[in-house]
Amino acid sequence: MNIDEVVLNFSPGSMTALNVVIGLIMLGIALDTAPSDFAVVRRAPRAMLLALVAQLVLLPAVTFGLTLALDLQASLALGLILVACCPPGNVSQVLTYRAGGNVALSVSFTAVANVVYIVAMPLSIAFWGGLHPTASAILTEVSLDPLEVLRDVALVIGLPFAVGVGVRARWPRLAARVQRPVRWFSLLALVGFIVAALAGNFSVFVAYIGVVALAVFCHEAVALGVGYGVGRLGGLGPREVKALTFETGIRNAGLGLGLVFAFFGGLGGMAVVAGWWGIWDIIAGLALATAWARWSRSRAGDRSEAAA
Structure with missing residues (x-):
């Protein structure tokens, strides 16, 4: 069975539910985003520039190279x-906090990036996918229209984000009360949705989990490494490096899964990659954040003993 020819079962009602969950995720992020968070462009322009370069340029470029190095089938490559x-x-701030990173900067990174990605994401998919020697054929077959993707992305992530920022600015107390429940509910709903989607197509998942797990494992490591490397080479402080690492390494794979079904007809390789990514990046991110926090505390304890 060629995974490039497999189409996963996904009902229109489930597609609507996924869009609602993604919208809630963006609403939860925005309710915790103050207008002042966007001032990071002025307060810390170098950190913001590094974050955008890492995510918009380096991560897709390195991913492109990784798909060639792993010699992945077209749909798997396009999924990555x-x-x-x-x-x-949206869990990048949670992981940054757990690792002892700069949470305020992480929030600002996410706020600015989500606005930029409304326009950048469809253009980036079309550009990098169109360059790929095998995945480009899929884009040709589905006739991906960046403007149509932009319209859907604006509705699914742009509108809820704008509403959330507006509520936070106009009614900060209300936003503070509902922000945490909305974020955790949407996160759990997304994880449950991804698990249900994979379980509903279990035979396909089992048939390709080996190659998909390896590809996603390598890709997650590369994404985290890009963020860490850019932060270190850019001269950021330890706490800021942690924020940039998780901002780059944790992607909104749930939105990616929605795009797979909306524009690529539930193409098997892309859907399994996006679904497994949504699970694995939380597992890998929590493991790294916990280990990083323990390592930082250990180093702080060693310095305290040395000073005594």
Whole structure:
């Protein structure tokens, strides 16, 4: 069975539910985003520039090279490219906090990036996917229209984000009360949705989990590494490097999964990649954040003992 020819079963009602969940995720992020968070462009322009370069340029470019190095089938390759072109995931701030990173900067990174990605994401998918020697055929077959993707992305992530920022600015107390429940509910709903989608197509998932797991494992490591490397080479402080690492390494794979069904007809390789990415990046991110926090505390303890 060629995974490039497999189409996963996904009802129109489920597609609507996924869009609602993604919209809630963006609403939850926006309710915790103050207008002042966008001032990071002025307060820390170098950090913001590094974050955008890491996510918009380096991550898709390195992903493109990784798909060639792993010699992946077309739909798997395009799935990785799609995820790399998605905006940062909403758990990046949670992981940054757990690792002891600069949470305020992480929030600002996410706020600015999600606005930029409304326009950048469809253009990036079309550009990098169109360059790929095998995945480009899929884009040709589906006749991907960047403007149509832009319209849908604006409705699914742009509108809820704008509403959330507006509510936060106009009614900050209300936003503070509902922000945490909305974010956690949407996160759990997304994880449950991805698990249900994979379970509903279990035979396809089992048949290709080996190659998909390897590809996603390598891609996640590369994404986190790009963020860490750019932060270190860019001269950011340790806490800022942690924020940039998770901002780059944690992608909104749920949105990617929605795009797979909306524009690529539920193409098997792309859907399994995006679905497994949505699970694995949380697992890998939590593991890294926990280990990083323990390592930082250990180093702080060693310095305290040395000073005594």
